[in-house]
Structures are given as structure tokens and as C-alpha cells.
Amino acid sequence: MPDNPFDLSRRLFLDRVAQAAALGSMAQLAPWAAASAAEPAGRERVRLGIIGTGDRGRALIQNILKTRNCAVAAICDDYAPHLDKARALLPAATPSFADHRAMLDAGGIDAVVIATPLHVHAAQTFDALSAGLHVWCEKAMARTIADCTAMVERSRAANRVLQIGHQRLFNPTYLNALARARAGEIGTITQVRASWHRNRDWRRAVPPGSDLERKLNWRLYRESSAGLMTELATHQIQVANWFFGALPTRVMGSGSICFWKDGREVYDHVALIYDYPGGRKLVYTSLLNNARYGCEEQIMGHKGSIEPELGRIYAEEPPRVPGLQQLRRDVAKGRRRTIPIGGATWFPELPVTTPGESLGWGEYDESMLQFEAFAEAVKTNTPAPGLLREAYHASVASLLGEQAMDQGQPAAWPAALAFAEPQTAG
Amino acid sequence: MIEAHVERFMAMGTRVELHVFGACDPQALLLGRRAIEQVDDALTIHRPSPTVSLNEALAAGGAATIDDPTLLAALIETRAMMTLTEGLFDPTVRQGAPRRAWELDGARGRIAADGPLAFDFGGMGKGFALDCAAAALRETGVQSGLLSAGESSILTIGRHPTGEPWPIGVPHPFAPGEFLAEFDLADEALSVSSTVDASAPGRQPTLRGDDGSPVSAPCTAIAISARGSLAEALSTALMVASPGERARFADRDPSRLLCFRFDGCDAISLVQPGVRTCDA
Known part of the structure; x- marks a missing residue:
């Protein structure tokens, strides 16, 4: 080592x-x-x-x-x-x-x-x-x-x-995931479902008797932050833009101060849909009173899914029928045993519990x-090259999301806000 | 070492596995898969399909032309099975309305109903699809295979690679590791219908075809027939049949039929007419 x-x-x-x-x-x-x-x-x-x-x-x-x-x-x-x-x-x-x-x-x-x-x-x-x-x-x-x-x-x-x-x-798991997605392994990506759920108030301790509340807890006040949108959603919107290879065309959403009614001004619960060209969607939620589903981007194509935070890629192929796997093993050995099969119809509607395949998850820095x-x-x-473009689009999208929630109506992506790469000499 | 080939995929709303043993045309499994996907495309009501178009055409009753040969074949099969089961198997959708009469002119591809009518082939589609896949596989020379659609519909081609019939054990729903029944199959299809775990996600209630009454008691019906579609229709009908009706089915058709109700973990055989070994 x-x-x-x-x-x-x-x-x-x-x-x-x-x-x-x-x-x-x-x-x-x-x-x-x-x-x-x-x-x-x-x-x-x-x-x-x-x-x-x-x-x-x-x-x-x-x-x-x-x-x-x-x-x-x-x-x-x-x-x-x-x-x-x-x-x-x-x-x-x-x-x-x-x-x-x-x-x-x-x-x-x-x-x-x-x-x-x-x-x-x-x-x-x-x-x-x-x-x-x-x-x-x-x-x-x-x-x-x-x-x-x-x-x-x-x-x-x-x-x-x-x-x-x-x-x-800069995360190799994400880079690997993107490369495999672009190579067609999960098919046509039509939806990214992203969430960042935490179960804490997001407050920082303020010295008693001080007037530092807005200074130290700047994330909770509208003058200084768009809350969950700018502090968390930006990361995941960037991921969606990246995997879709496109910018959102519009965003609609709903935000509320739903649980932490402690004088904060920013939403503690947001749910948004970002539309992308071709009918594709980023479905985004973030909240501060339940951490069961944590932080993840579920990138869904017609042939499979990628969950980069877990570092897994899943094929749409259903799990194999155990009784028929036994049959294959028996036939290979020239053996004949009763095949256990013939129960209630298998339905694919429940969440997949198969482990998928590793994307090379690791503790990177x-x-x-x-x-x-x-x-x-x-x-x-x-x-x-490309870094500032990704960041700019993610920041603009997060603020457009805030605007859509505040106004209670969809916000279209202004064409003028597409990042133009600088012209190089020569 | 015996050659083993497999094709696994999603179709008919479930997982399908086609297992073929022995020498095999490289295209055989693909042709089998295509046959099932073609049935799925024709009979699905969950996306645009010929069945959806037919249902829309018959939404107000009247007549419609069936252009799709797979749908027409399914309707012809349906009529035969409705007759066989005295209407207990019925893929038409009631939605509380009186059951409508409908007539099929198979030769002309015309259907006529005296009121609103819609078809849902969920009660026989998987078996019908396996029949089509088996035909495609046999045409390429496959002599030994086992096909499964969702595990409730099984079809065997020829015999097990050892030369004996295929030994199938239907798991006991309340006794892990035990079989409710065991059978030997050769060139036959098996279908299982059950109300056990009926409240699980994705399960449709089982209704009597004639009066729409639901079957709520936990029971399991098994039918083994020459064709997958027939096995599915019979296992469905068996579930909702009265003792007298079950006995009449058995007299009328050589299929092997079993039906169990459950008292706790005990399986009590309600009727076991016509049970024979496949070699009998």
C-alpha cells in the first residue's frame, strides 16, 4: 500500500x-x-x-x-x-x-x-x-x-x-458510467430520477446572543441562497445534463417549507421536473426530513439503469428462473431431476433487487x-475544456427551478443562456 | 456434453426463457423469440396494438375487420376455448356491463358484437405465445426444449435430453421445498392459475366468465394440455368452475386437470379428473 x-x-x-x-x-x-x-x-x-x-x-x-x-x-x-x-x-x-x-x-x-x-x-x-x-x-x-x-x-x-x-x-465512477451509457449499454436514456434527501435541519450553531444567524446560516435565507436548489440540486442537474447530452428546455416545480418551520426562508422540500428535448425528463426531489433514499441519480434507459452513487449498472434483463438454471446444470451433468417451476406468474413490477454490476466504485478524492x-x-x-460550460448550465438550471417554484408556473430555458465556448485563435 | 442454448427476455408482461438442448440452428432461438414478441405486439393492451385498435373499434359495439393474422388466430382459438369451457374462460372485458354476444367470421376476418366489447388476452396470451414459439422452433428442427412464460405457463418440446419425459414439479405455495404436484410432460404444455397471494402487486382478480363473480378462496388449478393456449384457458376455467363443471371439462377434453383449495398449509384436492401419465 x-x-x-x-x-x-x-x-x-x-x-x-x-x-x-x-x-x-x-x-x-x-x-x-x-x-x-x-x-x-x-x-x-x-x-x-x-x-x-x-x-x-x-x-x-x-x-x-x-x-x-x-x-x-x-x-x-x-x-x-x-x-x-x-x-x-x-x-x-x-x-x-x-x-x-x-x-x-x-x-x-x-x-x-x-x-x-x-x-x-x-x-x-x-x-x-x-x-x-x-x-x-x-x-x-x-x-x-x-x-x-x-x-x-x-x-x-x-x-x-x-x-x-x-x-x-472528476469522479471515475461517473466517468465510467457516462462512457458506458454513451456506448449504448443502457439504451436510450429517457429519464433521470435524482434525489438528495437528508434528515437534519441544515442549521449551524450560532453563538448565543450574537447577531450571526443570517451570516452563519446563510443557506436558509433567500438573500444569500436558493437553498436546496443551489446547494444540492446543482450537482445532480449537472449529471442529468451530462447524461442527456443536452440542456433542459423548461422546468416546472413545487417548493414548500414543509417540515422545518423555524423561520427559514428557503424551501425544505422541493419537487421539480426538467424537460429535455425529445420528451426526456429529470425528475428531481430534495427534502430535509427523511434520509431513506439519500443521494442518488437513477439514470434510466430502455436497456438498463445506472446508479452512480451506488456505483452500479443494471440490465433490464430480468433475474433468471431458478428452476431452469437447475435444469441446465442437471443436463450438463447428464442428470434428470424434477424441475421446480409452475407457480404464480412472475411480474416485473416490483423494484429490481438484483445486484447489478459494479461500475468500479471506489473511494476517490x-x-x-x-x-x-x-x-x-x-x-x-x-x-x-468543458468544465465551465457544465457548471454554468447547472447553476442556471438550479436558479430557473427556483423561479418556476416561486412563480408556480413552468420556466422556459432562455436560448440566450446557452454557454458559448470561446473562439480559439488560429 | 449435450449442447444447451437459451434465450431470456421480457415479453407478455413477464420474463420468458426459451431453453433448447441438442444441436440447434443458430437462428432458432431468435425465431422463437420473434414469434413471442409478435404475439405480444398483437395482443397487448398496454401500448398501441391491433387488439387496442380492435377494442377501440368495438367500444360502441358493431362490427370490425381484423387485419392482423396473429390477432385473428387468437380470436379463433378463443372461440373454441369459450365453447369448451362453457364460457367460464372468457377474455372479454365486462366492466359491470352485461356480457355481450359476439360473433367471429374467421374466414373473412370479421367480428360483430351486439354491444360494447373489449378483449384482454391475459388469460391465454402467454400459452398462445409459447405455442407460436414452439412451432417456430420445431420448424428449425429443435427436438428437445422447455419454454417458460412467467413460470405459470410452461411448454415442452419433445423429451428431456436424457430421453425421458420432462419432470415438472409445481411448488407448494405454503410449504417451501415441497411440491404440490409432480408431472411428466412430453410435447405438452402446463398452465397454473392460482388465487394464492392474489393481493400481490400486479395480480388481477380471477372472475367467473359467466357472471363476473370473483374467486376469493385460496386455490390453485393446473392444466396439462397439448397446447399452451388450451392449458391456460382450462386452468383459468377450472379455478372458477363448480364441481359439476369441472367434471364435464374432464369428460370433454383429454387434458390432465387438477384443482386444490388450501386449508391453512394443507392442499385439499377438489378434483383430479383425467390425470394420466404422459405415457399412458
């Missing part, structure tokens, strides 16, 4: 990507994956300044520290307890700041990592781009569709890399891998 378990993770990633690539045109399906598999350009590390050192920011720091080509060069948070926890993860000399603009002014970094509340993503991205820095930003991109679009436009105008955190794009890809993009000032 390697000394560093993340070497194993990387090796597994490369093996799985190679397996997936053998199935089809991985360069087309997930061009960023091929870039990730490449050796780093040069030995220098890209210096990252971290904006936001809450739970997610600190998790990202731990992943960055495991990369081959990134270094945490500075940290920043306007909430001192979070900053203190982040300092404990880093060398004592790492500069820390209470204001991100001060960190940008201080220099010494090549790029920023933004892990702050959603409603400040755009402004912080603009500040970093204006400072000539590249940006890695947590999903969802921004609180409004206009800001999502502006982030793309400004990164292009600044000629800097903008990458959004969608770790499934896709968050680390996406930072390695980001660092290579920064070094060459060339975004990993």
Missing part, C-alpha cells in the same frame, strides 16, 4: 479514467479528465488564496494540501473562529486576512479559492479577476442568473481561468483531483 493514500486515489483515478477512455471518446465526453490524467507542467506549485474558511473552505484546504501542484499561500475570512480553525491546518507563517480585498492587495498568490456564501461569489470573483487572478469558486456559481453570466463574461474579458467546483466531473486540474489550467492560462 502506498504511503500516501491519495497516491492510491490518484492511481485509481487514472486507472478508471483509462478504463472509461477505452470504452469511448473520453476526450469528447470529459476532456478535463484527460487533462487531469496528465503529468503536471513543471514542478512549481500554484499559490492559492482561500476566501472563506468555514466547514467547506477547510475541507478544500485539506484537499489542496494533498495535491501535487497547489499550495495554500494565504487565507481569509471575516469570521474569526473560522479563520482560527483554518490556521491550525497550515504552517504558522501562512498569511491570514479578515477582508479578501486586503488579501488580493497583499499579492503573493496566483489564484483564489472562493468558499463563501453564494450571494458574494460573484463580487469576490470580480475582485479577484480585477486583481489579475484566476478563480476557483464553489458551486453554485452565483445567486442570480445574471451574475452567473457576468462571471463567465468577466473571466473571459480578463483572460483568466474560472473553474467551478463540480467534483462529480475528486475534490483534490479537480484542484490539480485547476492548477494546470492556471499554469497554462487555459481552462480545462
Whole structure:
């Protein structure tokens, strides 16, 4: 076993990507994956300044520290307890700041990592781009569709890399699943049924007597978050877009504050249908008071299904008749035994309980891998192809879903919001 | 080593397995599968089909032309079995309305009903499909095979590869590992109808064909006949028949018929007319 378990993770990633690539045109399906598999350009590390050192920011720091080509060069948070926890993860000399603009002014970094509340993503991205820095930003991109679009436009105008955190794009199980789906193994995909169900209030503890409720529990308030849509659904909408190879044409949905009636403003229960060309659908639910079905995307074609979170692929072929399997074994041995068959008709209407086939599930560290890809993009000032498109479409779709629920009527996908890949010179 | 070939697929709303033993034309199983899928396409009422079109044409009664040869063959078979079972097997849908009379002109492919009429071939479709598959397989030279549609409909071609009849054991529904009945089959079909576990998902209630009354007591009927469609019709009719009716079926048809009711885990034979071994 390697000394560093993340070497194993990387090796597994490369093996799985190679397996997936053998199935089809991985360069087309997930061009960023091929870039990730490449050796780093040069030995220098890209210096990252971290904006936001809450739970997610600190998790990202731990992943960055495991990369081959990134270094945490500075940290920043306007909430001192979070900053203190982040300092404990880093060398004592790492500069820390209470204001991100001060960190940008201080220099010494090549790029920023933004892990702050959603409603400040755009402004912080603009500040970093204006400072000539590249940006890695947590999903969802921004609180409004206009800001999502502006982030793309400004990164292009600044000629800097903008990458959004969608770790499934680096997960070999997903890559393998996509390659097998595109190779036709599950037939024509007509529906993705996705859910992210949790059974907890989604609250963070607020110091008694403080006025930090909206700051720390920003996910629960509309000014700063679209709740389940931007924090969870974005990941799974991206997966649906990816497997359908298309964008939604419209979305309809219903949202409610159904269980946690604690003063929050965002829905704790959402149900949406995203229509795709050809009548295909993403059926999406997310709620916060039942975790039985957890997080999964069920990708359904006419020949089979894929459940990437479980790492399984299932053929539509029904389970074999046990009595007839016995018959075959007996005949092979020249034996004749009573064949146990002839009961009530077998119906296929109950859920399949057969185990399916493994997609090569493993404990990967896709968050680390996406930072390695980001660092290579920064070094060459060339975004990993396709990544921003996937993220932009997922963020826009999540916000359109919120709009459909709020207005109680379907929201069509505006044609102008299709991501246009930048023109390359030459 | 005896060659073994198999085709597994979904059709007729259930799982189908075609097992063939011995030398076999490479296309044989595919032809058998196609035959079943053709029946499914013709008789299904769960997607657009000739049967759905016929039902729409007969929704207000009147007459209709049957263009599809598979549907016409199924209707001709249906008429014969309705006669044999004194109407206890009846694939027409009542929906509370009085049963309508209907006439079939097989030669001209015309059907006429004196009121609203609809067909649901669920009571014989699997057996009919197995008959069609067996014909296709025999035509390619298959001499030994066992075909299953949902496990309640079985058809044997020739004999077991050992040269003896096919030994079939119908599992006891309340005694795991035990058989309710065992049979030897050769070039015969077996059908099982049962109200055991009738509330399970996907199960349709069993109704008497003449007055629509349901069979609610747990019982199991088994019919072994020369054809799959006949076995299915007889096992269905046997379930709803009175003792006198069962006896008349047995006198009229050489099929092997069994019917059990269950008292707890005990199977009590209601009638066992005409039971013979396949070599008798």
C-alpha cells in the first residue's frame, strides 16, 4: 500500500479514467479528465488564496494540501473562529486576512479559492479577476442568473481561468458510467430520477446572543441562497445534463417549507421536473426530513439503469428462473431431476433487487483531483475544456427551478443562456 | 456434453426463457423469440396494438375487420376455448356491463358484437405465445426444449435430453421445498392459475366468465394440455368452475386437470379428473 493514500486515489483515478477512455471518446465526453490524467507542467506549485474558511473552505484546504501542484499561500475570512480553525491546518507563517480585498492587495498568490456564501461569489470573483487572478469558486456559481453570466463574461474579458467546483466531473465512477451509457449499454436514456434527501435541519450553531444567524446560516435565507436548489440540486442537474447530452428546455416545480418551520426562508422540500428535448425528463426531489433514499441519480434507459452513487449498472434483463438454471446444470451433468417451476406468474413490477454490476466504485478524492486540474489550467492560462460550460448550465438550471417554484408556473430555458465556448485563435 | 442454448427476455408482461438442448440452428432461438414478441405486439393492451385498435373499434359495439393474422388466430382459438369451457374462460372485458354476444367470421376476418366489447388476452396470451414459439422452433428442427412464460405457463418440446419425459414439479405455495404436484410432460404444455397471494402487486382478480363473480378462496388449478393456449384457458376455467363443471371439462377434453383449495398449509384436492401419465 502506498504511503500516501491519495497516491492510491490518484492511481485509481487514472486507472478508471483509462478504463472509461477505452470504452469511448473520453476526450469528447470529459476532456478535463484527460487533462487531469496528465503529468503536471513543471514542478512549481500554484499559490492559492482561500476566501472563506468555514466547514467547506477547510475541507478544500485539506484537499489542496494533498495535491501535487497547489499550495495554500494565504487565507481569509471575516469570521474569526473560522479563520482560527483554518490556521491550525497550515504552517504558522501562512498569511491570514479578515477582508479578501486586503488579501488580493497583499499579492503573493496566483489564484483564489472562493468558499463563501453564494450571494458574494460573484463580487469576490470580480475582485479577484480585477486583481489579475484566476478563480476557483464553489458551486453554485452565483445567486442570480445574471451574475452567473457576468462571471463567465468577466473571466473571459480578463483572460483568466474560472473553474467551478463540480467534483462529480472528476469522479471515475461517473466517468465510467457516462462512457458506458454513451456506448449504448443502457439504451436510450429517457429519464433521470435524482434525489438528495437528508434528515437534519441544515442549521449551524450560532453563538448565543450574537447577531450571526443570517451570516452563519446563510443557506436558509433567500438573500444569500436558493437553498436546496443551489446547494444540492446543482450537482445532480449537472449529471442529468451530462447524461442527456443536452440542456433542459423548461422546468416546472413545487417548493414548500414543509417540515422545518423555524423561520427559514428557503424551501425544505422541493419537487421539480426538467424537460429535455425529445420528451426526456429529470425528475428531481430534495427534502430535509427523511434520509431513506439519500443521494442518488437513477439514470434510466430502455436497456438498463445506472446508479452512480451506488456505483452500479443494471440490465433490464430480468433475474433468471431458478428452476431452469437447475435444469441446465442437471443436463450438463447428464442428470434428470424434477424441475421446480409452475407457480404464480412472475411480474416485473416490483423494484429490481438484483445486484447489478459494479461500475468500479471506489473511494476517490475528486475534490483534490479537480484542484490539480485547476492548477494546470492556471499554469497554462487555459481552462480545462468543458468544465465551465457544465457548471454554468447547472447553476442556471438550479436558479430557473427556483423561479418556476416561486412563480408556480413552468420556466422556459432562455436560448440566450446557452454557454458559448470561446473562439480559439488560429 | 449435450449442447444447451437459451434465450431470456421480457415479453407478455413477464420474463420468458426459451431453453433448447441438442444441436440447434443458430437462428432458432431468435425465431422463437420473434414469434413471442409478435404475439405480444398483437395482443397487448398496454401500448398501441391491433387488439387496442380492435377494442377501440368495438367500444360502441358493431362490427370490425381484423387485419392482423396473429390477432385473428387468437380470436379463433378463443372461440373454441369459450365453447369448451362453457364460457367460464372468457377474455372479454365486462366492466359491470352485461356480457355481450359476439360473433367471429374467421374466414373473412370479421367480428360483430351486439354491444360494447373489449378483449384482454391475459388469460391465454402467454400459452398462445409459447405455442407460436414452439412451432417456430420445431420448424428449425429443435427436438428437445422447455419454454417458460412467467413460470405459470410452461411448454415442452419433445423429451428431456436424457430421453425421458420432462419432470415438472409445481411448488407448494405454503410449504417451501415441497411440491404440490409432480408431472411428466412430453410435447405438452402446463398452465397454473392460482388465487394464492392474489393481493400481490400486479395480480388481477380471477372472475367467473359467466357472471363476473370473483374467486376469493385460496386455490390453485393446473392444466396439462397439448397446447399452451388450451392449458391456460382450462386452468383459468377450472379455478372458477363448480364441481359439476369441472367434471364435464374432464369428460370433454383429454387434458390432465387438477384443482386444490388450501386449508391453512394443507392442499385439499377438489378434483383430479383425467390425470394420466404422459405415457399412458
